[in-house]
Amino acid sequence: MDSQAVPPANILLYGAGSICGVYLYQLLQAGCNVTAVCRSNYEVVKADGFKLTSIRYGNVLYKAVSIIKSVSDYSETSIDFILVCTKSFPGIKPSLADQLSPVLQGRPYVAVVLAQNGVLIEEELAVAFPDNPILSGVVYCPAVQTGPGEVEYPEMMNLLELGTFPSTAPKSHKDAVHWFAGLMEQGGGRAQAHEDIQIPRWPKLLMNAAWNPTGALTLTTDGDFLTTSEHARDLAWGIMMEIIEVAQKIGIPGITVEVAEKNVLNKQEEGTTMVTATFTPCARTHWHHHEDGQVLEVKAGSGWVCDMGGVPQRLAVGDIVWCPAGTVHWHGADEGSTLVHLAISRGKTTWYDAVTEEEYNQRLGKPGQ
Template sequence: MSRVLIFGAGGVGSIYAYILLQGGASVTAVCRSNYETVKRDGFTINSAIWGEGIKILPGVVRTVEEAANTDWDYVVLCSKAMPGASPSTAQVIRPVVGTGTTVVLCQNGIHIEDEYRRVFPGNAIVSAVVYLPVTQIAAGLIKHGNLEILEHGNLEILEVGTYPSDAPAEHKDATVRFAELFRKGKGTIDVFDDIQSRRWNKLIVNGTWNPLCALSRSMDIDLLSASENASEMVFKVKMEIVSIAQAHGYKEIQESNARFLMDRVKGRRPDNGVYPSMVADAVEMRPMEVEAIVGGALKAARERGVGTPFLDLIYVLIKALDNSNRRKRAQT
């Protein structure tokens, strides 16, 4: 039986706990704000594809240190990516990463893997791109998807690959074994030789809607309809991300990718827009994934001399908002 520790047991972490439990793994979740509820009652999942009122009871610990006496096969990170934080998430999870542990990064952003490679140079690192519309609406209570999203595509896809792409064969094998475990739990997962192409494709979404909606406190569809030039501006931001990806050799990331992802939002009903995750973080004055999503893109742009006037401005504004919120939260 595979032993899995999930770090970041919110919406994404709870769904992956469910899938991996279904796949036959022994799963423990590191819970923080929801610890008391999940320890007592487990998670309750209401899913548009799996049904209502699903109860799961994984093992529960409050801290990483409480889980340090187990040899974990996989440590699955479903927390926000915060490059540059001190201590780094890699340092926080060090007590539970043994010589044979595979670290799975179910996190947004670009260039987020480097800090894990530095801390765990000999471990298999699986970089994962998450497509999972899920929210923890109360402690331990999970809402996964809705029927309209289901009509337009899959509600649950995980794309994975090793970091780096030329990792040793045993790291490739570890990635395949994780995918097999995930599929046993009826999860949808695809393995890629170079996952960074898929990260760039996801960044076309995250690098636009997340900061712009957070700054405007808007749902995506409301942002588009707010002014006559909103759609053109959002698309230009997406194309800056396409240009950065292409400059790094990912020629398959093209205007058609940006156009498809733009049209998918335009096709929504006005009453069924989406608040990207960064909006809730901004409203609740929680730390936002500014560096992982926007800062990482700009770093990659500078490496290849790509001009990014829209992303430059977005970064200045969302970074200022994040810093302001952190100061206010520290004062409360």
């Protein structure tokens, strides 16, 4: 939306972790009066504030105007928005409506902003407080809280997509969407207002449903995961196909195979990818080649790289190796070391068979086992 000047607001920020740490900074930059509810990080944030390490905003220290332990401690007489960045899934006890009740009771004008990915997150709150504007948000902000009040935000990506729940809400609720979106942009972020927020929710769900579980279970990023095996793409693709089937059956437009291919999986096949891969002892890639070549830079541990038909070459910390375009090769960890390397790959990656024990043991002149 256009970054026209919008009036500052009185905001209660609920769930002051990584995402709210970033959004707090943006709202302060927009001139807002922000009170933050902190729980596990209360003592540190109360004393020292937040420390944000980021590419987009630099490295900054900042504090909310007020830090409190619970919603019931909120003492401001005026409030315009409650920004919720804690999990707001249906069925949690106490419900989000119960948690916010101390500040919503008797204040039907207060808009609640749910900065929460996923679906079916709004109805419980809307039923409990039918007169309050419910602003549903889809978050693109890859930040992580590395310690109490310490937020790392290593990418430029910053987008909050907003819309009312339900989409047929009155004009005053729609106006609240534009006001809050304007504040986010005025604070240096990006925001988009939508007539029906449920439509942009599903492309984000398409990514999250595939990458969040695999990342949590394998302790890798999405890019790292795709380099681990020739089967990694098929696993992610299968999850996405299930999401697409559900979306189409309930009438969500625009969630197609083409969306999955274009927005997610082609990161493996086109352009330049940069990932940090970790291999446990003896782990290695399959045989593969890169359309336009690959650079490996060893960050930790030791390992091996080997071209097909060639002699395995040892990798050590600090080594930088060029794998020429079209050269079939493998790389992985030594048998007594975990290997961490940065891989910068260009063009499509083509995968072949697994590296056998016999092929792996050639690095030491050992026979196959």
